[in-house]
Amino acid sequence: MGKFQVMDHPLIQHKLTMIRNKDCGTKDFRQIVNEIATLMAFEVSRDMPLEDVDVQTPVAIAHAKQISGKKVAVVPILRAGIGMVDGILDLIPAAKVGHIGMYRDEETFEPHEYFVKLPSDIDQRQVFVVDPMLATGGSAIMAIDALKKRGASSIKFVCLVSAPEGVKALQEAHPDVDIYTAALDDKLSDDGYIIPGLGDAGDRLFGTK
Numbered sequence: 601m602g603k604f605q606v607m608d609h610p611l612i613q614h615k616l617t618m619i620r621n622k623d624c625g626t627k628d629f630r631q632i633v634n635e636i637a638t639l640m641a642f643e644v645s646r647d648m649p650l651e652d653v654d655v656q657t658p659v660a661i662a663h664a665k666q667i668s669g670k671k672v673a674v675v676p677i678l679r680a681g682i683g684m685v686d687g688i689l690d691l692i693p694a695a696k697v698g699h700i701g702m703y704r705d706e707e708t709f710e711p712h713e714y715f716v717k718l719p720s721d722i723d724q725r726q727v728f729v730v731d732p733m734l735a736t737g738g739s740a741i742m743a744i745d746a747l748k749k750r751g752a753s754s755i756k757f758v759c760l761v762s763a764p765e766g767v768k769a770l771q772e773a774h775p776d777v778d779i780y781t782a783a784l785d786d787k788l789s790d791d792g793y794i795i796p797g798l799g800d801a802g803d804r805l806f807g808t809k
């Protein structure tokens with residue numbers, strides 16, 4: 601089973617509380633989501649392999665380290681996942697960015713894939729799939745299905761708020777995928793919202809409500 605990690609760093613928890621507040625407006629919501637994503641990327645990238653390298657400093661040769669191994673691809677699930685991309689790129693600026701478009705059927709909550717555009721070497725990359733909300737897990741599972749179908753094999757899922765139902769479904773469907781979340785909330789409502797959650801992340805990010 602992959603790792604399941606709730607990121608309890610005080611800065612992450614404090615910022616998450618700010619965006620849960622219904623009075624947090626679009627501008628602040630957008631900025632803070634990116635800030636949380638940056639802080640999460642720091643931890644999500646913790647197990648990146650290092651290699652030894654010699655570097656000439658102005659004084660002498662230093663026996664130093666540099667990141668080796670797979671390059672990163674950040675793959676937001678449209679549309680709310682886009683809100684986390686810039687925050688991750690602040691730390692990993694050379695990462696490539698793919699996009700997977702999913703929409704939820706308003707009645708059945710079933711996810712449908714409508715757009716997939718990925719870096720051509722996705723099979724060689726460490727992929728961070730990002731979506732602020734892990735609710736039923738349907739979109740995350742389908743997005744990771746789409747990635748694996750195209751050869752991706754090293755995948756981590758990063759979200760802000762998760763529901764136990766979604767975590768369980770994602771772990772069952774993709775036990776090899778590590779899940780990182782800033783909070784594990786109580787449950788899903790009958791209409792598919794995470795309780796207490798933060799509402800519709802896409803609407804709050806883009807000001808569409």
Ligand code: URA
Nearest residue numbers: 735793794799800801
């Ligand atoms: N998607 C959201 O944006 N919010 C939820 O609470 C659940 C799914």
